Amino acid sequence: MLQVNRLARKIIPLTAILIIVLICTTPAHSQATDETALSYQAFNQLAAVYRSGGSAPSLLSRLNSALALIADANVKRAQGDTPDSLALKGQARTIIQQLLPTIPAAEQQAAQATRLRTQWMIVEGAVVVFLLTIAFYTCLRIWRWYEKEKLYEMRIVAGKTEA
Numbered sequence: 001m002l003q004v005n006r007l008a009r010k011i012i013p014l015t016a017i018l019i020i021v022l023i024c025t026t027p028a029h030s031q032a033t034d035e036t037a038l039s040y041q042a043f044n045q046l047a048a049v050y051r052s053g054g055s056a057p058s059l060l061s062r063l064n065s066a067l068a069l070i071a072d073a074n075v076k077r078a079q080g081d082t083p084d085s086l087a088l089k090g091q092a093r094t095i096i097q098q099l100l101p102t103i104p105a106a107e108q109q110a111a112q113a114t115r116l117r118t119q120w121m122i123v124e125g126a127v128v129v130f131l132l133t134i135a136f137y138t139c140l141r142i143w144r145w146y147e148k149e150k151l152y153e154m155r156i157v158a159g160k161t162e163a
Helices: 002-051 057-078 082-153
Strands: none
Touching: 002 057, 002 082, 057 082
């Protein structure tokens, strides 16, 4: 019984330490996953803005700064500085959470700009076709006038008849 008691005294603290370590590392892992998921979501939304023909350099620079903070946090965590790592990840999460609601507005602006460009190209095409038609018609009228003037300048020469 004495040996079981001694063994229990050693195993229970080791088990408690193992449980505490698991509990402490699980939220940090889920937070890392949270920042990664948020950054992927923000990146995909920004990619949609650029695919639709728009640009959002300010949003992109904010996302890049958040990604740099996440990378710095991972370096700090690898060095064993967990409090600074968590602080940097919190800053990155805050930046990304502030960034996400502004991306749909940028996407709408890009879509609107694309529609305006398309409409403007249609109007420009119509104007060019109209101007070319007027130019062709004007040139045709000038050519006909020139031909008439040449016709009026002709002399009628009566041919000699041989008998």
